[in-house]
Amino acid sequence: MDEDIVEKLLDPRSPLNVESLLDTVVALVTDLKLPVLMRMKNIDLFVKRYQSVVDELAKARINYKHFKQLKVIGRGAFGEVQLVRHVETKKVYAMKLLCKEDMMKRSDSAFFWEERNIMAHADSEWIVKLHYAFQDEKFLYLVMDYMPGGDLVNLMQMYETSEKWTRFYTAELIEALCALHGMGYIHRDVKPDNMLVNRSGHIKLADFGTCVRMNENGVVRCSTAVGTPDYISPEVLRNQGQDAEFGREVDYWSVGVFIYEMLYGETPFFKDSLATTYANIMDHENSLKFPEDVVISDNAKHLIRSFLSSVDKRLGRNGVQEIKAHPFFKNNDWTWETLRNATPPVIPELRSDDDTSHFEVMTTEPRREATDGFQLPRTFNGNQLPFIGFTYSNELSPIQKLKNGLMN
Numbered sequence: 033m034d035e036d037i038v039e040k041l042l043d044p045r046s047p048l049n050v051e052s053l054l055d056t057v058v059a060l061v062t063d064l065k066l067p068v069l070m071r072m073k074n075i076d077l078f079v080k081r082y083q084s085v086v087d088e089l090a091k092a093r094i095n096y097k098h099f100k101q102l103k104v105i106g107r108g109a110f111g112e113v114q115l116v117r118h119v120e121t122k123k124v125y126a127m128k129l130l131c132k133e134d135m136m137k138r139s140d141s142a143f144f145w146e147e148r149n150i151m152a153h154a155d156s157e158w159i160v161k162l163h164y165a166f167q168d169e170k171f172l173y174l175v176m177d178y179m180p181g182g183d184l185v186n187l188m189q190m191y192e193t194s195e196k197w198t199r200f201y202t203a204e205l206i207e208a209l210c211a212l213h214g215m216g217y218i219h220r221d222v223k224p225d226n227m228l229v230n231r232s233g234h235i236k237l238a239d240f241g242t243c244v245r246m247n248e249n250g251v252v253r254c255s256t257a258v259g260t261p262d263y264i265s266p267e268v269l270r271n272q273g274q275d276a277e278f279g280r281e282v283d284y285w286s287v288g289v290f291i292y293e294m295l296y297g298e299t300p301f302f303k304d305s306l307a308t309t310y311a312n313i314m315d316h317e318n319s320l321k322f323p324e325d326v327v328i329s330d331n332a333k334h335l336i337r338s339f340l341s342s343v344d345k346r347l348g349r350n351g352v353q354e355i356k357a358h359p360f361f362k363n364n365d366w367t368w369e370t371l372r373n374a375t376p377p378v379i380p381e382l383r384s385d386d387d388t389s390h391f392e393v394m395t396t397e398p399r400r401e402a403t404d405g406f407q408l409p410r411t412f413n414g415n416q417l418p419f420i421g422f423t424y425s426n427e428l429s430p431i432q433k434l435k436n437g438l439m440n
């Protein structure tokens with residue numbers, strides 16, 4: 033077998049990599065194993081021949097039985113995040129489950145690729161790391177760093193966040209966005225829920241389902257307005273439905289909303305109804321108000337206005353340096369170079385490696401068992417095909433170890 037095929041088999045980014053090929057075999061047998069299809073001789077013989085292979089693969093490859101589920105620590109549109117302990121290594125992880133049936137029902141089975149690829153390849157202290165991605169008939173699984181400090185929503189509920197604290201968390205958010213933009217992605221849903229605190233008190237970005245790749249000009253052409261109402265920028269809102277172009281500045285708008293919320297305890301444009309909130313965002317020149325009862329510095333006000341402005345005037349449109357140079361970030365505790373080693377405002381008190389006291393308690397509804405799995409389709413739908421290639425492990429695969437052994 034010539035050299036570059038072996039390279040491709042081992043390259044996690046190649047569709048030819050071993051994990052993707054194994055996903056393909058499993059997906060094919062799973063999608064063909066239907067009574068109505070098994071009446072055809074070729075399909076019947078193929079499934080019978082490969083069922084044992086698939087069973088052997090299911091046991092040999094990483095699967096959710098390798099993890100002990102401890103607690104549900106988060107819930108989203110298509111699934112939940114559980115705190116789990118890897119049975120063999122005893123290590124604790126956050127494991128996100130995404131329900132394939134929900135995705136198929138809403139033909140929404142592509143958003144998780146950005147999440148998988150960003151966390152798998154980021155190799156950045158500012159981005160939650162993916163350790164394993166695997167799947168079974170019903171779920172996708174993302175095994176990620178556990179962030180025991182919880183999210184910044186929780187932190188803002190627990191503490192009154194001063195300007196000094198706001199300066200620290202905003203600086204860390206800017207660095208995290210720098211890392212993500214540097215990889216060519218726009219987040220589009222920057223909000224305190226997606227900023228998680230690790231055991232040392234520093235933050236990492238999480239939840240990349242709304243991320244989208246920029247083109248070579250650093251812009252995205254995309255019509256669906258994605259993001260959470262309070263944090264969404266006017267340019268994304270305005271162009272709903274039409275093919276709009278927007279860039280990383282949409283994330284800087286959300287930073288402005290975040291700073292305002294840390295200092296005032298509420299978001300600047302939120303009103304009782306979605307329509308009013310949107311109207312306020314569109315008319316931000318007039319609707320942005322600074323409550324008199326909270327005293328904040330002129331630098332803070334100026335920075336908020338610089339982010340909550342129309343995209344052609346928004347701070348950061350000429351690069352992140354003009355943000356870092358803003359006087360609001362002047363301080364005696366850290367510089368942009370030493371930030372990641374500075375002492376954070378809050379260092380989570382943890383009694384154990386599986387302490388979940390910084391997460392709100394979730395009623396642990398058991399995982400939806402086989403009963404309400406896919407109702408058997410009437411014919412070959414290729415339900416498993418969109419998920420081929422999702423499986424990933426950041427450990428060396430047996431083949432890699434073999435190849436390294438041979439090369440040394």
Ligand SMILES: CN(C)[C@H]1CCc2nc(NC(=O)c3cccc([C@H]4CCCN4C(=O)Nc4cccc(C#N)c4)c3)sc2C1
Nearest residue numbers: 106107108109110111112113126143178179238239241242
């Ligand atoms: C409309 N289409 C296009 C898509 C747009 C993007 C999108 N994202 C989804 N996402 C989800 O369905 C989902 C599931 C579980 C948890 C979470 C988050 C929200 C709550 C917490 N969470 C999360 O990811 N937490 C997390 C992540 C990493 C580490 C740790 C820890 N410790 C915790 C999200 S569904 C969906 C549809």
